[in-house]
Amino acid sequence: MSEPGKYQPYSYFQLMEVSLRELLVEKGVLTEAQIADAVEDMRQRSPERGAQVVARAWVDPGYKRRLLADGTKACEEIGLDVPALRLVVVENTPQTHNMIVCTLCSCYPRMLLGIPPDWYKSRNYRSRAVSEPRAVLEEFGLSIDKNRTIRVHDSTADMRYLVLPMRPAGTEDWSEERLTSIVTRDCMIGVAVPKLS
Amino acid sequence: MKVKSGSDPDFPRFKAGDRVRVRKAYPLGHIRTPYYIRGHRGVIERFCGVFGNPEELAQMRSGEPRQPLYRVRFLQKDVWPAYRGNPEDVVEVEIFQHWLE
Amino acid sequence: MGGLPAGKVEPTEHAYAEWERRVDALMVLLSGVHGGKRLMTVDELRKNIEALPPDAYDRMSYYERWVTSITQTMIQRGVITTDELGRKMSDVENRGQSPISAERPKP
Numbered sequence: 464m465s466e467p468g469k470y471q472p473y474s475y476f477q478l479m480e481v482s483l484r485e486l487l488v489e490k491g492v493l494t495e496a497q498i499a500d501a502v503e504d505m506r507q508r509s510p511e512r513g514a515q516v517v518a519r520a521w522v523d524p525g526y527k528r529r530l531l532a533d534g535t536k537a538c539e540e541i542g543l544d545v546p547a548l549r550l551v552v553v554e555n556t557p558q559t560h561n562m563i564v565c566t567l568c569s570c571y572p573r574m575l576l577g578i579p580p581d582w583y584k585s586r587n588y589r590s591r592a593v594s595e596p597r598a599v600l601e602e603f604g605l606s607i608d609k610n611r612t613i614r615v616h617d618s619t620a621d622m623r624y625l626v627l628p629m630r631p632a633g634t635e636d637w638s639e640e641r642l643t644s645i646v647t648r649d650c651m652i653g654v655a656v657p658k659l660s
Numbered sequence: 661m662k663v664k665s666g667s668d669p670d671f672p673r674f675k676a677g678d679r680v681r682v683r684k685a686y687p688l689g690h691i692r693t694p695y696y697i698r699g700h701r702g703v704i705e706r707f708c709g710v711f712g713n714p715e716e717l718a719q720m721r722s723g724e725p726r727q728p729l730y731r732v733r734f735l736q737k738d739v740w741p742a743y744r745g746n747p748e749d750v751v752e753v754e755i756f757q758h759w760l761e
Numbered sequence: 762m763g764g765l766p767a768g769k770v771e772p773t774e775h776a777y778a779e780w781e782r783r784v785d786a787l788m789v790l791l792s793g794v795h796g797g798k799r800l801m802t803v804d805e806l807r808k809n810i811e812a813l814p815p816d817a818y819d820r821m822s823y824y825e826r827w828v829t830s831i832t833q834t835m836i837q838r839g840v841i842t843t844d845e846l847g848r849k850m851s852d853v854e855n856r857g858q859s860p861i862s863a864e865r866p867k868p
Contacts, residue, residue, distance in 0.1 A: 473854065476825040480780050482849040483832050484787065486841050492798055493790055501786035501795055502779075546794050549708075551731075566694055566763030568807055569823075578785060580774045584823055590767035593696065597745050602770050612748045615736075617763065619692045620729050620754035621711045690808040696764040718808035720838065740764065 508577040510648035512543050513625060516552075516575075517651065518642035521630040534625060538575060548574040553616060554627045555656070560607050561626045562600065562653035564592035565618040572623040576648060583652065593617055603654040626653040633659055672728035673757055678704045680732060680760045690718035693759045697751075702734040705752055713756065728757040781824040788831060801834045809833045 473481065487493045519541055520527035530537035534550030550572055553561040565571065566589045571579040582588055591599050596613050600606070607613060616624045628650045634642060649655035674680060684699035692714045707730055712723025736749040743749070777785075788806060793799025809830035810818075818826065835841045 476828050477780050478850050478853055479832055480784055480828045481853050486845055486849055498786050501789050502782045582770055582772045587767040588770045589762045590765040593751050593763040594740050599770055612746045615751045617753045622708055622754055694763050714804045717802045717804035
């Protein structure tokens with residue numbers, strides 16, 4: 464958001480970004496167009512894409528099997544390009560709830576879902592999601608029954624993760640498109656579950 | 661420990677279900693084996709494939725020898741002394757073969 | 762960082778500023794995706810972030826850490842030099858000022 468004519472000094476780091484970018488362009492490493500295209504490309508990657516994958520798995524058991532076997536191939540199967548992504552999909556069941564974190568930095572299936580939220584990258588989430596997942600989930604308003612087990616996945620190396628939530632009761636006659644509307648980003652990270660609104 | 665490579669007949673060394681222990685070592689450099697899991701015992705959940713070694717890639721080198729990568733499952737109650745939750749709660753971590761024994 | 766004592770998770774989000782999106786895009790391109798010349802790896806990005814002093818890490822926002830790390834990597838790899846960077850940063854600063862950006866994000 465900017466008002467025409469209203470300026471403020473670059474911060475040191477904004478100065479660094481402009482300078483680095485201009486130097487790389489001058490040296491022929493990149494073009495401004497490539498950078499602009501890459502910015503736009505990442506804008507288009509959003510949780511809606513992950514919701515499509517989940518909804519398809521809910522309506523098509525064969526697709527679900529393929530998704531759990533090879534997440535990347537299954538995304539590509541429905542026309543979602545996910546360059547360099549090695550996706551592992553983990554399924555919520557009545558016995559098990561899954562939750563994703565990257566304790567070491569902020570690894571996330573960005574090529575599918577886009578840029579992760581601030582809280583996912585925060586010290587507090589990264590520290591406590593592994594050691595006290597139930598307490599963290601409570602803070603997100605999600606209570607997991609003591610009888611269910613929690614699987615926390617720490618994304619430490621080359622794999623990236625997507626939680627396949629359970630399909631809520633009452634959606635049996637919903638279209639695939641309508642199903643996507645209840646699959647939020649937080650459901651696919653594992654800090655929420657789909658809700659009928 | 662014998663250094664494994666792509667030409668070694670039993671590379672990768674582990675398969676799903678194998679019990680493993682994460683080495684307890686604290687060297688300098690860029691490491692993707694979290695502190696909290698070093699020294700702990702777990703079970704291989706799956707073999708993920710062979711990848712460049714991030715410790716080497718971080719130093720602007722080739723990442724060789726490439727290492728098999730596994731997802732390893734640990735019981736939370738084994739990892740955290742004060743863990744309160746279901747005793748079957750687990751944490752699953754990707755660990756490179758050279759950190760496993 | 763896993764298992765360290767920490768506070769409540771504040772479910773904060775912020776709208777990313779254009780410069781932050783450009784930093785993100787730069788990393789994607791420099792790691793060789795979307796036809797970019799592969800000049801660095803995500804491992805170097807992470808290593809250089811880990812090398813930040815603890816107080817600097819906490820004072821900097823996420824993309825401030827990224828742009829610092831990427832720039833450091835480019836210097837380490839000899840793609841740019843410290844001298845070039847310094848002169849360019851002075852040029853840019855003297856040239857003009859940036860439009861008001863979105864609220865500075867919290868680290």
